[in-house]
């Protein structure tokens with residue numbers, strides 16, 4: 001019987017072509033709702049997902065599943081243990097998006113420093129004078145502290161190399177380079193003008209940045225989070241932003257997504273909020289689709305995937 005690949009969200013044509021060329025039926029679904037996925041994916045041999053939760057309950061509704069492919073790098077929303085127990089590979093696309101996420105991180109660092117969003121909004125609000133009371137800050141001469149010096153953190157450092165900044169990083173697995181000094185975690189918070197979060201969401205990193213860290217930070221420092229919302233204690237970040245413990249925050253990820261418009265973050269002036277767009281570019285979406293579908297083909301053809309995050313016993 002022809003094997004079936006279920007795509008709850010549509011993907012670029014280049015990815016679908018890889019699947020159809022390999023002889024699979026491609027089912028493009030109608031979104032991420034749990035019950036909808038359970039129904040639409042009930043005959044799937046493979047599924048390609050975004051950041052939506054994918055747990056044992058959903059896996060059990062797809063009894064023929066051999067591979068769960070994550071269109072992206074973070075797989076914190078997938079119950080990998082449950083997948084492993086069921087003999088299902090979990091694969092991701094770690095190489096496809098580093099450039100895009102790093103570009104967005106640097107963009108948001110610059111934008112929050114220069115008050116870009118609020119200044120632009122002031123024009124639409126017919127308030128040209130807003131800029132007088134809300135000057136931006138220069139980045140040159142400052143210290144940027146990167147938490148997590150993996151693929152994305154390293155790309156951020158590379159892209160910042162022309163900005164005349166000192167770059168330091170914290171990562172228990174990384175070594176200093178010619179341009180980036182690896183320091184201890186507290187040094188990042190105490191000495192950085194910009195703290196950039198590029199950590200994976202793991203039990204050790206969840207809610208690992210809260211009041212204690214914001215108190216260590218300088219009052220004129222900024223937090224930039226492009227990783228996962230759950231790494232920050234959001235209520236404590238809101239307090240720090242309101243108390244002036246830190247100058248501002250640029251956030252692309254949130255504990256709850258979509259971020260409700262009623263969330264207190266939305267009412268603050270010293271934040272830049274974007275809807276999880278760091279890897280949402282035409283080029284990166286195509287790269288992720290290619291990497292993910294190629295691993296789906298490998299698994300469904302009985303080969304080893306290139307980017308499995310779990311190991312299955314033979």
Ligand code: DGY
Nearest residue numbers: 051071072073074279
């Ligand atoms: C990732 O790859 O995990 C990004 O957050 C986009 O999904």
